Amino acid sequence: MDCFYCQVEQVRLGLSPAVPLAIQQWQNVIAVNYAARAAGVTRHASFHACLAACPSLKLVHVPTFRMGGGMVVYGEGINEPSRREHKASLQPYREASGKVFQVMRDTVAAYGAPMVLEKASVDEVFLDVTDVVDMILGRDHGFVIQRGRLLTEGAIEAIEWEKHGKPAVPDDPDAVDGITDLRIAIGCQIAQRVREAVYTELQYTVSAGIAVNKTLAKLASARHKPNQQTYVRPSHIDAWMRIVPFTKIRFLGGKMGKLLLKTFDQREGNEAEEEGEHSADEDESPLAAAATVMAADMQSLSLEELTRKLGDAESARWVYGVIRGHDHSPVAPRLQSKTFMSAKALSPSVKEWQTLNDWMLVLVSEIVGRLHEEQQLNKRWPQTTTIHYCKPKEKSKGKAVDFPYEPGPIEMDRFTEFCMALMVAERDVFPCSWVALSVSKFRPITEGTKRNLTMDSFVTKRNLETDSFATKGPLTVDTLAKDPALKPSAKKRKNLTSYFSKQTEDVEGYRCSKCSKSFKSHDLESIQEHEDYHFALDLQKSIDLENT
Incomplete structure (x- = not known):
């Protein structure tokens, strides 16, 4: 799509493509249409700099959820909404x-x-x-x-x-x-x-x-x-x-690309020394240097060199092929997302349960909206829900449990209470600098699907108007521990604590089972790209076996 976010807003607002337009998220610009680019506006610049470059620029802030509310809204004016009170939403896109x-x-x-x-x-x-x-x-x-x-x-x-x-x-x-x-x-x-x-x-x-x-x-x-x-x-x-920078090729723009560039530079540097030539400027950044190395240049690296540097023959064969324009990766029917996640960076860090509850309601609102759409369009429902949180300068942590609702309407207040109970069970979450909610392990909804564990399995019915977190004042671990809905029951697994002790798992990150590479649990895009990389390697291996 061409400048997709900008096009969505152009159509929504009835603007001509000739109108310089940029999409703002907080203080920075994240998308720029072609008319604005021609006027000198660039992505990732501050909106002040963009307006200085193009005074006629139309700025549109991404829609947001307001803290404690469940509606997606568009801000009025370039200085709104406040990052402390809103969470960006990409749902319209x-x-x-x-x-x-x-x-x-x-x-x-x-x-x-x-x-x-x-x-x-x-x-x-x-x-x-x-x-x-x-x-x-x-x-x-x-x-x-x-x-x-x-x-x-x-x-x-x-x-x-x-x-x-x-x-x-x-x-x-x-x-x-x-x-x-x-x-x-x-x-x-x-x-x-x-x-x-x-x-x-x-x-x-x-x-x-x-x-x-x-x-x-x-x-x-x-x-x-x-x-x-x-x-x-x-x-x-x-x-x-011969004219395509090798880092423009899928999967070669990150760490693997830097490793290949280092291998190439070492090889070229050795040859230059033998011929008495000067090597490239030592102050030149790796990214700047990579832009001058074309895919055809990398073809000078032999399969043996690639294998030695990358550490395995499969990766080497894959790289050897793609820098020559050969790619056997199939188009896989992956139209549907494997995981839905809603996250919010909290600045300043949150130190009170009530504030965290208000943000949790925002996350729940976004997830519930996506689940309703997913149920209608793709007839799928998640099996797992996970709460994630992070303290300043620490790794993200969390808990994953069975998703507590069967297919159908979800009461956002009760789902929020459920997620907050998970957070309380973690206890040591403050100060909290990042919080997220995700659902995963989707399965098709069938007529005879067995009823999944629902909210009634964990929390006794309560009057949400008079007995919700929002009306109890500041929340603490002690007040929640005294909540009748969370007290242990004499019957087996009739309360949250006993259920969590048997069903939860730590979610501090993702580790690839094939190469042991680690990712942050919320970095879903990198995880998916890494899985695709291994998929391509496996496919190439199967093709090589067929050819032999």
């Missing part, structure tokens, strides 16, 4: 994203052949339209393809590439179109139809990359923006790898 993906899915489904859609982020998606292309090859060009195998050649006429978008690199006028080129051209036609459908129905523009694999398609999607599509023919790949 998630909802818009879901509408876009649905239009894409419906548009491709109209061809009458299977397709696979993989959600990469809120504004990015991979579409595998191989079966649609095969169908069109047979219907319009006389090819006979069965289960991915070409049985009968068809006719390949000269392709008018200027009708299909822009090339990743200039086309060779002497290049002969083959069946892969024809596939790419048909893919361009499908992409054009999808982009037109999204704009017609939602007024959002989309840029697309069309290629034979995910790595090339992702790179191509950013090649010509906005509202353009870029195709990568087989004859483009070698030339394109």
